[in-house]
Amino acid sequence: MSKKTIIINPLDNVAVALCDLKKGEVHEGITLVEDITKGHKFTLRDIKKGENIIKYGNPIACATADISKGAHVHTHNVHTNLSENLEYSYNKVPTDVKPVKGRKVKVYPRANGDVGIRNEIWVIPTVGCVNGQAKLIVEKFKSKYGVKGCDGVFTYTHPYGCSQLGDDHERTKLILQKIVKHPNAGGVLVLGLGCENNQMSAFKEGLGKVDESRIKFLVCQEVEDEIESGVKLLKEISETVKKDKREERDISCLKVGLKCGGSDGLSGITANPLVGLFSDYIVAAGGTTVLSEVPEMFGAEQLLMNRAKDEKTFNKVVKLINDFKDYFRRNGQTVYENPSPGNKAGGITTLEDKSLGCTQKSGAGPVEDVVFDDGFVTEKGLNLLNGPGNDMCAVTNIAAAGCHLVLFTTGRGTPFGGFVPTLKIATNSDLAKNKSNWIDFNAGAVLESDFETQLEKLIDLVVDTANGKLAKNEINETKEIAIFKTGVTL
Numbered sequence: 001m002s003k004k005t006i007i008i009n010p011l012d013n014v015a016v017a018l019c020d021l022k023k024g025e026v027h028e029g030i031t032l033v034e035d036i037t038k039g040h041k042f043t044l045r046d047i048k049k050g051e052n053i054i055k056y057g058n059p060i061a062c063a064t065a066d067i068s069k070g071a072h073v074h075t076h077n078v079h080t081n082l083s084e085n086l087e088y089s090y091n092k093v094p095t096d097v098k099p100v101k102g103r104k105v106k107v108y109p110r111a112n113g114d115v116g117i118r119n120e121i122w123v124i125p126t127v128g129c130v131n132g133q134a135k136l137i138v139e140k141f142k143s144k145y146g147v148k149g150c151d152g153v154f155t156y157t158h159p160y161g162c163s164q165l166g167d168d169h170e171r172t173k174l175i176l177q178k179i180v181k182h183p184n185a186g187g188v189l190v191l192g193l194g195c196e197n198n199q200m201s202a203f204k205e206g207l208g209k210v211d212e213s214r215i216k217f218l219v220c221q222e223v224e225d226e227i228e229s230g231v232k233l234l235k236e237i238s239e240t241v242k243k244d245k246r247e248e249r250d251i252s253c254l255k256v257g258l259k260c261g262g263s264d265g266l267s268g269i270t271a272n273p274l275v276g277l278f279s280d281y282i283v284a285a286g287g288t289t290v291l292s293e294v295p296e297m298f299g300a301e302q303l304l305m306n307r308a309k310d311e312k313t314f315n316k317v318v319k320l321i322n323d324f325k326d327y328f329r330r331n332g333q334t335v336y337e338n339p340s341p342g343n344k345a346g347g348i349t350t351l352e353d354k355s356l357g358c359t360q361k362s363g364a365g366p367v368e369d370v371v372f373d374d375g376f377v378t379e380k381g382l383n384l385l386n387g388p389g390n391d392m393c394a395v396t397n398i399a400a401a402g403c404h405l406v407l408f409t410t411g412r413g414t415p416f417g418g419f420v421p422t423l424k425i426a427t428n429s430d431l432a433k434n435k436s437n438w439i440d441f442n443a444g445a446v447l448e449s450d451f452e453t454q455l456e457k458l459i460d461l462v463v464d465t466a467n468g469k470l471a472k473n474e475i476n477e478t479k480e481i482a483i484f485k486t487g488v489t490l
Helices: 130-145 166-180 200-207 226-241 271-284 301-305 311-331 341-346 351-362 391-400 429-434 443-447 451-466
Strands: 014-017 039-043 052-055 059-065 105-111 122-123 153-155 183-191 214-220 247-251 253-262 288-291 367-371 381-385 406-410 422-426
Touching: 014 052, 039 451, 059 351, 059 381, 105 451, 122 130, 122 166, 122 226, 130 153, 130 183, 166 183, 166 200, 166 391, 183 226, 200 214, 214 226, 214 341, 253 271, 253 351, 253 391, 253 443, 271 288, 271 351, 271 381, 271 406, 271 443, 271 451, 288 351, 301 311, 301 351, 391 406, 406 451, 422 429, 422 443, 422 451, 429 443, 443 451
Parallel strands: 122 153, 122 183, 183 214, 253 288, 253 406, 288 381, 367 381, 406 422
Antiparallel strands: 014 039, 052 059, 105 247
């Protein structure tokens, strides 16, 4: 690597180390007064106590002590500027989207006009009590019939569906209903117990009209042998699913989720900006992207608000932010209790630091809509989605809202994957090399080449994945769901 440091914005008073640096070395014209670990920051001039630390051209913290030029800037000598309550105003900024050359993908058309990039068969339990039965049904079906004619047979288990009250009960039911309707599933068996709160009759009513050759229902307490009955129903579903064929469509049919997890000091320099360029590309091509992780918008929310397409959308973004802050307060928690220990070890100092890097995944285009818990993504372009930053819950929310796949940037690495292809994008080349069994794409390569070259490679990967290439999480069969819980369990 020829480049060892970077100043992200000309307004910044700190630089970021792109590799481990030693005390006494000279970088950016500054002699370092202590060692600086990769991803961490050092000052470009003397900074007085109370003065703002500027990164990404914006304040990320204030100094809690005088900091000498060339010194390490981190949690030991700075503190967040953020407060609990903020006043927001709509200051619309230009968000022109440049025309791009579109691409073609081969996808499965669905009867409702949507498309899927997988043609899988799923077993979805309405309640955690039948998780074991769901697994046995899948195992017995696969051992008896194999998976010819579809892209795989899976069950997505969870611990909920009973002993939940109010919003938790409704959220569990809605998330599961949205998964059942997901276009990556060619067919679904909904498996219930019979005595749970999440009753099958109400669940079916909430789904509305369904194709009964593709979506079937089984209540374990109502049959003598639920395993045999489940296998029989899966066989019936498979007879319909095997008739489905891929057809060519424009890339604008794709809905792509944008997520980060295990971020480090390079996340906002390599992977997140690269994903932001991808978001701008697919939006310009007529497609859709979805950014969630609301707590990781705190500190950068005004920048997103200024990109709202109109004042109505601006007000929805304000509601998105304030509702999540209220959730923190209701539970007696500090709104800005972030970043995580892993984030800090990787060089992220405050929530502003994390959020300004995190939101770069959204690119520079306009915010077209905000989607709350009960909705699907319906607007083309960039959407914001309600949900926490937790990896498993966030990916589940993003996919359940209708995304076909998720671009997941990471600096620390994680094997996790959701129920849709979850492409792991490493922020640095060391991670990509050391965890090649987890990582699908190395965004650290932008430091050796350029963003334009890596963007073309990322577009190629998304197209290949939409056409059927397996993501690492699919190869490893790390496909899970997690349902966001906020209330009481009986």
